[in-house]
Amino acid sequence: MRKYLGWLVLFCITLTAHSALSATRSGTVTLEFDLTAQEAGKEVKLWVPYPVSDEDQLISNIKVSGDYANSAVYTDREHGNPILFAVWDKDAKSRTMTVSFSAERKEVIRRDLPAEEPAWDRNAFKSDLGATRLGPIDGEVKKLADQITQDKKTVQAKARAIYDWACTNMYRDPNTRGCGRGDVCALLQKPGGKCTDISSVFIALARASGVPAREVFGIRLGKKAEEDITGYQHCWAEFY
Secondary structure, X not given: OOOOOOOEEEOOOOOOOEEEEEEEEEEEEEEEEEOOOOOXXXXXXXXXXXXXXXXXXXXXXXXXXXXXXXXXXXXXXXOOOEEEEEXXXXXOOOOEEEEEEEEEEEEEEEEOOOOOOOOOOHHHHHHHOOOOOOOOOOHHHHHHHHHHOOOOOOHHHHHHXXXXXXXXXXXXXXXXXXXXXXXXXXXXXXXXXXXXXXXXXXXXXXXXXXXXXXXXXXXXXXXXXXXXXXXXXXXXXXXX
């Protein structure tokens, strides 16, 4: 498994490269699902992102309960994301599930970008340089990326130029549903959206410029002793 010491988070505070522990936040997250209102007489299925520990966070005490018929944790083959899956029979009168877990998260700040860009292997970042269903890297996207980065020679310079372009040309549209769909072609025509939209445009432009980039989806922890974090989902953009 490769170690992403050079991944830089965008759209949070600043372009910043070595991890430093500034603070931590911890708590218990509880997710409650009630699908009882779904159409009767039909099997109902639910997929939920499953939390895992990594070098920057510790997940523990995971508990899953409910009146589902079956449940299991699966792993997405393409990206390796774990997913909690549950299914209710067609005759179920109630369809509820509760997931809770303890989380301790480090604040990661990356500073001191190297003055001289180190060598890196493009083959190691194929998945972070390719197109996606809603994020092409050819056509109008490639044309715009080349225009933005036309005089930029390094990864950092290209990423900075695309970041500045996104900050200048895109805006947060509060009417966007959820975190947005991330439809890059549509967003180039109407550059308003939310975190997934802005991150997706940055990533497509970066990849079209040969800069490895990816999205990270998660949920922010609250600041109060007890808080409703229903709307705290967020998408971050990173480049390597």
